[in-house]
Amino acid sequence: MRNNISAGKSLGEVHGSVDPGKHARNWKKVLSFFGPAYLVSVGYMDPGNWATDLAGGSKFGYQLIWVLLMSNLMALLLQSLAARLGIVRQRDLAQANRETYPKGVNFILYILAEIAIAATDLAEVLGMAIGIQLLTGLPLVWGVSITVFDTFLLLLLQRLGMRTVEAFIITLIGVVGISFLFEIILARPDLAEVATGLIPHIPNDEALYIAIGIIGATVMPHNLYLHSALVQTRKIRNSEKGIRQALKFNFYDSTIALNIAFLVNTAILVLAATVFFKAGRTDVAEIKDAHQLLAPLLGSGIAPVVFAIALIAAGQSSTVTGTLAGQIVMEGYLKLHINPMLRRLITRLLAIVPAVIVISFYGEEEVNDLLIFSQVVLSMQLGFAVVPLIHFVSDKKTMGQFVINPVVKVLAWLVAVVLVALNVNLLYHAALSFFNTSDNVFWKIIIIGGAGSLAFLLGYIVVYPYLPKIYSMQSHEEIIQEEQRND
Numbered sequence: 001m002r003n004n005i006s007a008g009k010s011l012g013e014v015h016g017s018v019d020p021g022k023h024a025r026n027w028k029k030v031l032s033f034f035g036p037a038y039l040v041s042v043g044y045m046d047p048g049n050w051a052t053d054l055a056g057g058s059k060f061g062y063q064l065i066w067v068l069l070m071s072n073l074m075a076l077l078l079q080s081l082a083a084r085l086g087i088v089r090q091r092d093l094a095q096a097n098r099e100t101y102p103k104g105v106n107f108i109l110y111i112l113a114e115i116a117i118a119a120t121d122l123a124e125v126l127g128m129a130i131g132i133q134l135l136t137g138l139p140l141v142w143g144v145s146i147t148v149f150d151t152f153l154l155l156l157l158q159r160l161g162m163r164t165v166e167a168f169i170i171t172l173i174g175v176v177g178i179s180f181l182f183e184i185i186l187a188r189p190d191l192a193e194v195a196t197g198l199i200p201h202i203p204n205d206e207a208l209y210i211a212i213g214i215i216g217a218t219v220m221p222h223n224l225y226l227h228s229a230l231v232q233t234r235k236i237r238n239s240e241k242g243i244r245q246a247l248k249f250n251f252y253d254s255t256i257a258l259n260i261a262f263l264v265n266t267a268i269l270v271l272a273a274t275v276f277f278k279a280g281r282t283d284v285a286e287i288k289d290a291h292q293l294l295a296p297l298l299g300s301g302i303a304p305v306v307f308a309i310a311l312i313a314a315g316q317s318s319t320v321t322g323t324l325a326g327q328i329v330m331e332g333y334l335k336l337h338i339n340p341m342l343r344r345l346i347t348r349l350l351a352i353v354p355a356v357i358v359i360s361f362y363g364e365e366e367v368n369d370l371l372i373f374s375q376v377v378l379s380m381q382l383g384f385a386v387v388p389l390i391h392f393v394s395d396k397k398t399m400g401q402f403v404i405n406p407v408v409k410v411l412a413w414l415v416a417v418v419l420v421a422l423n424v425n426l427l428y429h430a431a432l433s434f435f436n437t438s439d440n441v442f443w444k445i446i447i448i449g450g451a452g453s454l455a456f457l458l459g460y461i462v463v464y465p466y467l468p469k470i471y472s473m474q475s476h477e478e479i480i481q482e483e484q485r486n487d
């Protein structure tokens with residue numbers, strides 16, 4: 001059974017800060033568990049996902065809605081496993097990795113996680129900047145520069161408490177949801193036609209490629225780190241009943257939050273299908289194009305304004321959760337605590353600098369390629385978060401009676417294989433495109449060498465737990481004792 005840990009707490013400043021047990025009314029107790037999954041869900045409707053939804057709807061109408069549904073089910077399974085790890089073991093994914101894998105491997109996993117967070121932040125920065133430009137007309141490079149000021153926002157919110165952070169994010173999600181509800185009402189799609197999109201069907205190879213893009217961008221690695229830590233902000237009773245209750249209510253939280261994200265993504269695709277596909281505009285794949293065409297095709301000048309507001313809200317909510325993920329990764333892997341402001345500035349500058357360079361030297365027309373690049377980088381990291389997570393929640397020694405059952409285990413590995421395979425496919429096509437259009441031998445060697453190294457590392461973390469001579473998972477009590485000795 002779990003013990004409360006005096007040292008090495010995930011998100012120590014808000015760890016166990018929300019106490020569901022203080023509420024006498026059952027409905028208040030249930031609601032006090034709700035919140036963590038909403039912070040996670042914003043990663044599923046961030047600006048990086050908008051392009052694939054727009055492309056899928058404008059090119060193939062409603063035919064790829066079933067892909068969004070399948071992606072949502074995959075996400076729900078993996079996020080539930082991340083929450084289970086945090087609730088049962090009181091460890092986030094970064095901490096669990098540190099306690100399991102060799103130091104050298106952990107350092108590489110840390111670097112990969114930081115790259116994933118920087119790539120995520122890049123997509124949020126670009127999304128917010130595009131939204132600001134569409135709303136105000138400011139040059140894109142100015143919009144990118146303005147986003148540096150939101151580094152102060154999370155610090156203010158955290159001082160007001162975890163529930164304030166969650167309320168802020170839920171409000172922004174509400175803005176995004178209401179915005180697209182408004183757009184859908186204006187578009188007036190035929191619901192019977194929309195329902196046909198739930199029937200699995202891939203019309204051609206281009207549709208397959210977009211479908212892979214939708215699925216490949218669904219589960220973001222930083223969300224698994226994030227969820228495993230956020231569930232620990234709840235004060236959970238140290239008993240079998242308390243843990244089971246937390247697992248149940250967090251599953252409800254995840255189901256509601258991720259289904260909201262699914263509805264938002266579906267709304268974007270349906271909007272593109274209804275407005276663009278039916279008007280013969282199958283070339284709309286960029287956010288700016290969609291914004292410009294909404295007014296003439298919908299006959300409403302307010303539609304593009306609402307679209308821009310939704311984009312800013314999506315970007316802003318995602319930057320807050322990205323900051324938290326960065327803190328979790330650094331503290332979990334390195335046990336390194338640095339000034340939150342410094343941490344946020346470093347993460348934001350890693351996103352702003354490449355964005356400013358690309359816009360300044362290559363022009364605003366290259367921004368969509370930069371967004372796609374950020375999603376490709378994220379694709380490279382996914383397996384390195386999913387595989388260890390499945391190992392941890394499948395381990396009887398540390399999870400005890402809360403270990404996942406064989407059916408869930410098989411489903412989890414199936415999802416992992418599908419996600420890794422689809423992301424490898426995306427990376428292969430991206431590399432093939434570069435090889436066919438570039439004569440730069442140096443970068444070709446770097447790409448081949450990097451791909452080989454990542455493949456070897458992924459294989460290593462897959463088989464490591466099955467090598468009994470070198471693998472010895474500590475019991476939770478042993479981990480606690482070691483942490484207390486070290487601190």
